[in-house]
Structures are given as structure tokens and as C-alpha cells.
Amino acid sequence: MFDVVVVGAGPAGLNAALVSGRQRRRVLLLDSGAPRNAPAQETHMLLSRDGLSPTALREAGQADLRAYPTVETRSAEVVDASAIASGFELALADGGRERARKLVLATGQTDVLADVPGLAERFGRSVFHCPFCHGYEAREQPIAVLGSDFPSVMLALYVADRFSGDVVLCGNGEAPPDEHRERLEKAGVAVREERVTEVRGEFGALELRLEGGQPLARGAVFHRTRIRQHSGLAERLGCELLPDGCVRVNEFQQTSVRGVYAAGDMARLEALPDAMTFVVMGAADGARAAIWVDQELFREDAGLPAPNAS
Numbered sequence: 001m002f003d004v005v006v007v008g009a010g011p012a013g014l015n016a017a018l019v020s021g022r023q024r025r026r027v028l029l030l031d032s033g034a035p036r037n038a039p040a041q042e043t044h045m046l047l048s049r050d051g052l053s054p055t056a057l058r059e060a061g062q063a064d065l066r067a068y069p070t071v072e073t074r075s076a077e078v079v080d081a082s083a084i085a086s087g088f089e090l091a092l093a094d095g096g097r098e099r100a101r102k103l104v105l106a107t108g109q110t111d112v113l114a115d116v117p118g119l120a121e122r123f124g125r126s127v128f129h130c131p132f133c134h135g136y137e138a139r140e141q142p143i144a145v146l147g148s149d150f151p152s153v154m155l156a157l158y159v160a161d162r163f164s165g166d167v168v169l170c171g172n173g174e175a176p177p178d179e180h181r182e183r184l185e186k187a188g189v190a191v192r193e194e195r196v197t198e199v200r201g202e203f204g205a206l207e208l209r210l211e212g213g214q215p216l217a218r219g220a221v222f223h224r225t226r227i228r229q230h231s232g233l234a235e236r237l238g239c240e241l242l243p244d245g246c247v248r249v250n251e252f253q254q255t256s257v258r259g260v261y262a263a264g265d266m267a268r269l270e271a272l273p274d275a276m277t278f279v280v281m282g283a284a285d286g287a288r289a290a291i292w293v294d295q296e297l298f299r300e301d302a303g304l305p306a307p308n309a310s
Contacts, residue, residue: 002100003026004016004028004104004297007081007106008108010037010264011264014283014286015290016263017073021071023294029071029073030092036265040124043057045278057279080233080236083257087100088237101259102297103237104262105233105247105261106266106285107233109227111225112228116196122202131155132278134220138220141164141219143166144220145167150177155222160189167189170192170194170210172195195211203220206220227265229247237255239260248269253285259296
């Protein structure tokens with residue numbers, strides 16, 4: 001039995017495994033090989049690694065783990081998990097089973113894009129979801145924001161304020177809320193309500209085909225995607241989910257199920273309006289989860305109260 005099994009090898013999972021390995025815990029890191037940020041070409045806002053590709057960052061993290069003999073990394077998909085008397089048992093897609101005293105879930109989210117031909121193929125290269133992560137690279141470009149709901153309106157206003165004087169909100173067949181029209185006009189954000197039938201071209205030279213209207217030339221597109229859990233493990237274990245689908249955690253990264261921790265963009269504090277999807281935030285969550293997993297294990301073995309006990 002492992003002390004800790006970490007499911008997911010993005011920034012949160014890698015850092016959780018690193019911290020646990022440095023405490024000489026016996027750790028198994030399971031990686032399905034399908035990270036959320038795989039389409040992106042660069043990672044940003046990570047000190048000393050700004051601009052590094054997600055692939056290179058993962059490889060560097062895995063290389064760090066090889067220095068710690070108690071950490072095992074394995075390519076495997078976890079298809080089920082259940083509580084047992086001594087901890088948890090995981091079922092793997094290859095038929096194998098593993099047991100752990102504690103679990104750290106770092107399985108992430110999956111982006112669900114609008115059903116527009118050409119959009120998914122450009123996601124992470126010329127179609128972006130986050131102005132903090134990719135706004136600087138799109139600066140001074142003509143920008144389209146795809147969507148008509150309030151978050152899309154806010155996104156359009158933000159990129160117009162920070163990065164471009166030429167922003168168009170493309171409603172994709174829908175109009176933005178009337179109460180925000182004046183705000184968009186005041187910010188100089190134009191509105192196109194036609195349905196977007198296709199996205200063509202590359203970064204700096206995109207073309208949005210609009211139903212019944214003239215094509216729109218843009219340098220970049222921002223699109224606030226819908227998200228869903230990449231894995232159903234948290235739900236199957238009985239972890240409480242928030243209305244947006246994120247796993248509810250406390251300040252220790254603990255879920256509502258004792259012994260199960262969640263880190264990265266799959267989880268958030270209830271008091272926060274959104275999960276923080278930045279790489280650096282995921283790595284911090286992973287470290288926090290691993291520290292408190294270690295403390296929980298230590299106190300259990302010493303017969304002391306859990307670290308969050310009153």
C-alpha cells in the first residue's frame with residue numbers, strides 16, 4: 001500500500017508528488033497523458049519558466065521526481081476508486097489495482113468549446129480562453145470574443161481595456177444582455193450577432209465566417225469555454241461538488257471525504273467565484289495538499305488529532 005496516490009500529472013499533481021517525495025512518503029503518481037493545457041504552445045506567469053511549453057514543463061517536473069526513490073510515476077488511467085478499511089483502492093484501465101492510505105486528485109478540467117468548425121483545431125494557438133495567460137501575446141491585434149453571456153461581455157471589456165483597441169463581441173447567433181450594450185459601446189467594443197459558421201487561418205490572420213454577413217478578419221479569438229470534470233473519480237468517491245462542477249475543498253485542499261484531497265483547477269474554495277486555472281496556482285495547490293496529507297499521516301501514526309481538528 002502506498003502512503004499517497006496522486007491521480008493526474010499536471011502542475012498540481014507533479015508538485016504534490018514532489019513535496020510528498022521530499023518527505024520520504026511512498027508515492028504513486030498516475031498519469032493518463034491527457035493534460036488540459038496540451039493544445040497551448042506556451043506556459044506563462046510561472047517565474048523562471050515563462051514561455052516554456054506545457055510539454056517541456058511536464059518533462060522537467062517528471063525529471064525532478066526521478067531524484068526521489070520513494071516516488072513512482074506510471075502512465076495509467078484510473079477508472080474507479082472506492083474507500084476500504086485502510087484507505088482507498090483504485091481500479092486502473094489495464095485491469096490493475098492499487099491501494100493508498102490517502103488520495104490526491106489532480107485530474108483537472110476539460111474545456112467544452114462552442115460548436116464552431118475550426119475553433120477546436122486552433123484552441124491554444126490562436127483561440128484563447130484566458131487573457132492573463134495569452135492576452136499579452138495578442139496585444140495590439142484585432143480581437144474577437146466569442147459568446148454573448150455576461151462572462152463573455154466582461155471578457156470583451158477586459159481585453160479592450162488591456163490589450164486591443166479593436167475588439168468585436170461575436171454573439172454566435174445571440175445578442176448580449178441589453179443592460180450591457182451601453183457599456184460595450186462606451187468601451188468601443190462592436191457587436192456582431194450573426195452565427196459564426198467557421199474559423200479559418202492562423203494567429204494574426206484569422207477569418208471568422210458569419211452567417212449572412214461579411215467575414216470578420218481578426219488576429220486572435222478569445223472564448224470563455226464551458227468546463228467539466230476530466231474524471232468522475234471525485235463524484236464516485238462521494239466528494240461534494242459546487243454548482244459549477246468544481247470539487248469543494250477547504251483551506252487544506254481537503255474534500256468532503258476524509259482522506260481525499262483535490263488540487264488544481266478541478267477544485268476550489270466555496271468562497272471563491274472561480275477556480276484559478278493558472279499553472280502557478282495549480283502547483284501551489286498541489287504543494288498545499290501534499291503538506292496536509294503528510295501532516296494527516298504523521299498525526300494518525302502518532303495518535304494525534306488531525307491537523308484540522310478543533
